[in-house]
Amino acid sequence: MKIGVYGAGNMGSAIIEGLIRSKEVQPSDLFIKGGKSQTAENLQRKLGFTLVEQEERLAETTLILIAVHPDGVLPILDQLPEKITKEKIPIVSVAAGVDLPDMTAILGEDYPIAHCIPNTPVRVNEGVLGISYNPLITPEAKQVIDRTLAQLGTMIEIDESLLEVVSAVAGSAPAFVDIFIEALADSAVLHGVNRQLAYQIVEQMIKGTAALALQSGQHPAVLKDAVTSPGGTTIKGVAALEKNGLRYAVIEAVNETLK
Ligand SMILES: NC(=O)c1ccc[n+]([C@@H]2O[C@H](COP(=O)([O-])OP(=O)(O)OC[C@H]3O[C@@H](n4cnc5c(N)ncnc54)[C@H](OP(=O)(O)O)[C@@H]3O)[C@@H](O)[C@H]2O)c1
Structure with missing residues (x-):
């Protein structure tokens, strides 16, 4: 299984480390797209994941996680490489305050997408992950998301209006x-x-x-x-x-x- 992640800051790195610790994915099967600073490069030297320069490479994955600041989420969705949107690779955003309707307005009603709020204990696979799915998500896409995120802790499916709680x-x-x-x-x-x-x-x-x-x-x-x-x-x-x-x-x- 190959997983893509945008952002390797506090939450992104916690997710990356948790996934590596779970042994569900090999470090090289994690495709990480970092931001403007050296944060992702520095983490790559420690963890050995695949650092991607070109977003197109994220199309090689089966799931994409977005762990950037809330104001960066919609611009990323807006400019996703066509290969990703064409193949409808499931996407999970962990950003607070960017809701499913904001995201499906860009990707389309039937794009497989979820909004998840994890906490930092995901780094040691003991997290709590509140999650809401696009109502039109397919069982297959939901399974890919659940199988991956369950490695990080306890998943709680909850109405999106309660995710902020x-x-x-x-x-x-x-x-x-x-x-x-x-x-x-x-x-x-x-x-x-x-x-x-x-x-x-x-x-x-x-x-x-x-x-x-x-x-x-x-x-x-x-x-x-x-x-x-x-x-x-x-x-x-x-x-x-x-x-x-x-x-x-x-x-x-x-x-x-x-x-
Ligand atoms: N921290 C928590 O406990 C927590 C809990 C639940 C949810 N969240 C959510 O997680 C998200 C990230 O929070 P954080 O605490 O991890 O913030 P953070 O430490 O500032 O990390 C954000 C990272 O995103 C990178 N980034 C920015 N634009 C990018 C882009 N276009 N492509 C790839 N990477 C990009 C930044 O890289 P550069 O600095 O190199 O530009 C930075 O390393 C937020 O939306 C927040 O709501 C956080």
Whole structure:
């Protein structure tokens, strides 16, 4: 399977690395078209994918992903080589805010296209990928897209009107969780734990907490209750978080992201 990618920045490189790690594609079967800087060249030296100068080479692929800034998506679609549009190679855009109707207005109602919002954990095949398909997509094209993107994490098919919420709570929220990791680790350091060990403890704790919630299927409140014994230390910590408005701070953060 050969896959084309426009853009090798933060998200493009995360997708490229995730696909290589999945072993679904060989590095040389990834055809990457970079932008104006040396970003893609530098990454190519590290990962060994096929760097393409001429967009025509993307016509050799079975799926094309677009991971450039939102304002660059429609110009790319507008100038796609004829060979790509003629063969109707499925296209997935991961750009926030460029919706399917914007894209099909250029490519045609029946062009196989999807709008996907991944998050940076796709780099380690643990991403969340919200996805909406052009309603007229064929089962074959959908299968090509799903088979590829499923290597990067959990796919959630969702109405396109809700993709921006996915973008907030899965695309932006890794930054919120990173701050939470840092804050917890700071507190461990404050109380004498070595910095590196503090990050290791907190990161594994978050991974384990998420795994327990996912695998048990239990409500988060039930899992929280299981940690908070009456009059114990954990409930005192919970009270302090509530006093400082953690829940509302999180909701406000998402609201701001959605503005
Ligand atoms: N970062 C995230 O967590 C995240 C999450 C979900 C969705 N997204 C979406 O992913 C897209 C990219 O975001 P990003 O964070 O990866 O931005 P980024 O780090 O700035 O990367 C964008 C890359 O696109 C390249 N580029 C620009 N025009 C191009 C063209 N015509 N052909 C090929 N490459 C081109 C740029 O290359 P040069 O700099 O060399 O010109 C740059 O390396 C955005 O649309 C964003 O909405 C990002």
